[in-house]
Amino acid sequence: MKRIEAHIVDFLDTVVLIGSGSTRVLGRLLHGLNTERVFIVADRAVAGKALEIRRSVEEAGLETVYMEVEAGEAFKSLDSIVGLWRWMIENSVSRSDFLVAIGGGTLSDAAGFAAATILRGIRWCNVPTTLLGMADACVGGKTGIDFDGKNLVGAFHHPTIVLCDTSFLETLPERIYRMGFSEIVKHGLLAGHAFYKWLRDHSHELRRRVMDAVEEAIARSLRFKLGVVQRDYREVSGYRMILNLGHTVAHAIEHASGYTIPHGEAVSMGLVVELEASRMLLGFEEKRVAETRRLLEDLGLPSTPPREIDAAEALKAIMLDKKRRGGMIVLPLLEALGRPRLMRMPVEDAYRILLDAWRRVMAC
Numbered sequence: 289m290k291r292i293e294a295h296i297v298d299f300l301d302t303v304v305l306i307g308s309g310s311t312r313v314l315g316r317l318l319h320g321l322n323t324e325r326v327f328i329v330a331d332r333a334v335a336g337k338a339l340e341i342r343r344s345v346e347e348a349g350l351e352t353v354y355m356e357v358e359a360g361e362a363f364k365s366l367d368s369i370v371g372l373w374r375w376m377i378e379n380s381v382s383r384s385d386f387l388v389a390i391g392g393g394t395l396s397d398a399a400g401f402a403a404a405t406i407l408r409g410i411r412w413c414n415v416p417t418t419l420l421g422m423a424d425a426c427v428g429g430k431t432g433i434d435f436d437g438k439n440l441v442g443a444f445h446h447p448t449i450v451l452c453d454t455s456f457l458e459t460l461p462e463r464i465y466r467m468g469f470s471e472i473v474k475h476g477l478l479a480g481h482a483f484y485k486w487l488r489d490h491s492h493e494l495r496r497r498v499m500d501a502v503e504e505a506i507a508r509s510l511r512f513k514l515g516v517v518q519r520d521y522r523e524v525s526g527y528r529m530i531l532n533l534g535h536t537v538a539h540a541i542e543h544a545s546g547y548t549i550p551h552g553e554a555v556s557m558g559l560v561v562e563l564e565a566s567r568m569l570l571g572f573e574e575k576r577v578a579e580t581r582r583l584l585e586d587l588g589l590p591s592t593p594p595r596e597i598d599a600a601e602a603l604k605a606i607m608l609d610k611k612r613r614g615g616m617i618v619l620p621l622l623e624a625l626g627r628p629r630l631m632r633m634p635v636e637d638a639y640r641i642l643l644d645a646w647r648r649v650m651a652c
């Protein structure tokens with residue numbers, strides 16, 4: 289018997305730049321990466337600035353192929369991927385080419401998946417244009433589409449370059465802007481006291497889009513997430529699942545509302561319920577639950593699930609789905625700020641705990 293072992297590295301180094309006007313350096317960065325042609329796909333909502341980026345890439349001596357699309361959750365579909373594949377193939381895509389995605393999380397999830405699959409994977413650059421995109425979705429390498437369920441088909445394919453050009457945030461509608469804060473607060477809770485306190489001290493500046501503060505929040509958020517991702521990129525050890533804090537209840541709320549409650553708002557409510565569950569199960573400090581509620585509210589987010597949603601029904605629907613997948617659930621909870629614990633338990637237990645926590649939150 290012969291045995292061969294090899295260490296195959298599939299994780300590229302990645303560079304992240306955060307700041308107004310950071311997209312101006314894209315052409316120069318691409319130049320150093322042995323590419324000649326750049327496929328740019330942009331959300332139509334940001335077409336003006338996307339065309340400026342295209343011009344600057346061409347001024348750096350690179351050829352571009354450009355397309356605008358209608359982004360939004362409906363864009364995360366197989367049809368969109370087929371459209372992106374065709375567009376690249378018809379324009380003779382080659383393995384050294386780059387795909388640049390300019391848009392929010394929906395555009396980058398789908399475009400990143402197209403980059404992961406065309407010619408077995410070409411390099412790509414992520415230019416997030418929403419706060420959620422900048423503070424969360426732009427790193428970590430999860431790409432994909434909604435197929436028979438949200439995010440059920442996809443690939444890990446990390447962008448080589450990430451440019452968080454905060455000037456994009458100037459045109460972002462208020463409600464969409466605020467939704468980015470739920471993932472930032474989640475990262476603050478997981479990261480620990482320093483980041484959490486910084487968020488509490490700067491919530492008013494963040495709400496008013498004071499850019500120095502926004503850039504600092506994005507940087508802290510991405511540094512934390514990248515630290516987690518480096519430990520468990522493909523979610524094999526399970527550690528990366530701590531990033532799902534608040535999301536079990538959030539999915540229940542989104543689903544029960546028929547997806548009329550947007551993800552960022554559902555995560556905010558989900559965080560509060562799951563912090564309450566953390567208090568009940570792991571002794572997470574009571575005053576921190578109340579403090580986090582206030583922080584989310586200061587950032588313009590709802591902290592209590594709507595009364596119209598029947599908690600028992602909403603949780604049952606989600607748990608039934610989990611039950612079909614093996615009967616156990618991993619619930620990330622917090623012992624204290626910065627001390628997450630992955631709680632593996634039977635679905636029925638998670639249902640009881642979360643329902644109890646949800647009802648307590650409603651009673652406060």
Ligand SMILES: NC(=O)c1ccc[n+]([C@@H]2O[C@H](COP(=O)([O-])OP(=O)(O)OC[C@H]3O[C@@H](n4cnc5c(N)ncnc54)[C@H](O)[C@@H]3O)[C@@H](O)[C@H]2O)c1
Binds near residue numbers: 421461
């Ligand atoms: N890959 C990951 O790690 C990850 C993490 C979190 C969320 N996500 C995914 O991200 C998606 C949500 O992303 P999102 O919240 O960015 O939503 P989105 O991409 O749908 O953007 C929200 C809306 O804002 C518009 N828009 C975008 N940028 C704008 C700008 N600068 N000015 C004006 N309008 C603008 C878009 O056209 C859209 O209508 C979800 O599908 C979610 O699953 C992925």
